[in-house]
Amino acid sequence: MSLQRRVEALLEKGDGPFTGSDHALFGEFRSALGRGEVRAAEPEGGRWRVNLWVKRAILLGFRMGRLAPAGTLGGAERFFDKDTFPLKPLALEDGVRLVPGGSAIRDGAYVARGVVCMPPMYVNVGAYVDEGTMIDSHALVGSCAQIGRRVHLSAAAQIGGVLEPVGAMPVIVEDDVLVGGGCGVYEGALVRRGAVLAAGTILTGSTPVLDLVTGATYRRSGDTPLEIPAGAVVVPGSRAATxxxxxxxxxxxxxxxIVKYRDEKTSAATALEEALR
Ligand SMILES: CC(C)(COP(=O)(O)OP(=O)(O)OC[C@H]1O[C@@H](n2cnc3c(N)ncnc32)[C@H](O)[C@@H]1OP(=O)(O)O)[C@@H](O)C(=O)NCCC(=O)NCCS
Structure with a gap:
């Protein structure tokens, strides 16, 4: 039986009780997430398909977990977390540069080779971070968020998760996006390829985005998330309240x-420094 089917059967158990093999199955699921084989959302012909069962299984992991030592600092037990969500067992061979100092990647997150993590930062369970992405200091990659290749999550950028408050659609940031310093992207916003969020831009499910180039207004509608078009340059602005x-x-x-669409000037302003990778 496929992993999905077996996990769905486990979900039927609700609050348990859970056996040793239930815990082993959850571990198998978490490892598949950590290898990027199972994703909370995945691209499908230019659209994004949300795999709701993945989020439900992660939540189940919190119900199944018991508090246990979760890591040491200077030889002493200093961290305690649910035993279903240990730290990702990173090794040198994984090719991820994890600079010391207050950073953590929960197991069940996929972090591709070549990702750079500057402390302090946090990657939560179910997140997917693709090759060459930079997660700068004080940045958060929330649960189940999907981050593409060569994305720059600048200092203090916050990418919201789906676990709390409850949300079905993870935040998706496609390849080559620059998320400027202090930005917040929450509630399932979809930032298409190559877009630029200027420092301090906040996107939520309730935020309308005005496109000064095309005259369009983008907002969430029903199950369709707020979508920032490819290459859009978004800056913090204002509109008259009604x-x-x-x-x-x-x-x-x-x-x-949206003040413009990416041009050479934008690309020069947002170029990534290869030497840092
Ligand atoms: C968006 C950004 C890349 C500028 O892009 P750009 O293509 O060079 O933009 P331009 O200078 O052509 O600006 C286009 C218009 O938007 C305005 N604008 C640009 N950036 C703006 C900002 N951050 N806030 C408000 N308006 C802004 C410009 O004034 C201009 O309007 P105007 O023609 O009426 O004067 C830059 O503002 C930015 O936010 N960079 C990211 C900084 C950052 O967070 N770095 C992370 C380091 S950890």
């Missing part, structure tokens, strides 16, 4: 704005 009081008080609301 309503009598807003008008009287001159209130404006934060609104991300």
């Amino acid at each position: 309503g009598e009081h807003a008008r009287a008080l001159g209130v404006a609301l934060y609104t991300p704005v």
Whole structure:
């Protein structure tokens, strides 16, 4: 039986009790996630298919887990976590540069060769981070987030997860995107290939994005996430708030704005430093 089928049967158990072989199956599932063979969402002919069973299985892992020592610092037990979510057993041969200092990658996250992780940073379970991506200091890759190749997650960029608050669609950031310093991408936003989020841009499921080039307004609708088009350059902006009081008080609301589509100037401003890789 496929791993998915067996995990789905385990999901039927709800709150348990769970046997040793249930724990072994969860370990098998977590290893498949960690190898990138199972993903919370995956590209399928230009679209993204969400594998809801993966998120449900991760949540089950939290219910199954017991608190246990989760790592040492200076020889002393200093960390405690659910035993179903140990640290990823990284080795030199994996080719990931993990600089010391307050960083962690939970097992069940896929981190490809050539990824650079600057401390402190955190990659949560179910995340998928593809080759050549830079995760800079104070950056978060939330649970199940899908990050493409050569993405730059700049300092303090926050990529939200799906576990809490409850959300079905993971955040997806495609290849060659620059997520500027201090950005936040939450609630299943989909950032298409090569887009640039200027420093401080925040995207959520409720944020409309105004395209000054085409005149379009992008927003989430139903099950379709907020989607930033390929190559869009998004900067923090504002729009007049609606309503009598807003008008009287001159209130404006934060609104991300697409000011242009990537050109040579943008590419020069966002070029990655090969020497750092
Ligand atoms: C988006 C960015 C790459 C600039 O791209 P660019 O293609 O060079 O943009 P341009 O200079 O051609 O600007 C286009 C328009 O957007 C405006 N703009 C550019 N960046 C802006 C920003 N961050 N906020 C608000 N407006 C901005 C410009 O003023 C210009 O408008 P104008 O023609 O009315 O003056 C840059 O602003 C940025 O955010 N870089 C990332 C910085 C960062 O986080 N680095 C991480 C290091 S850890």
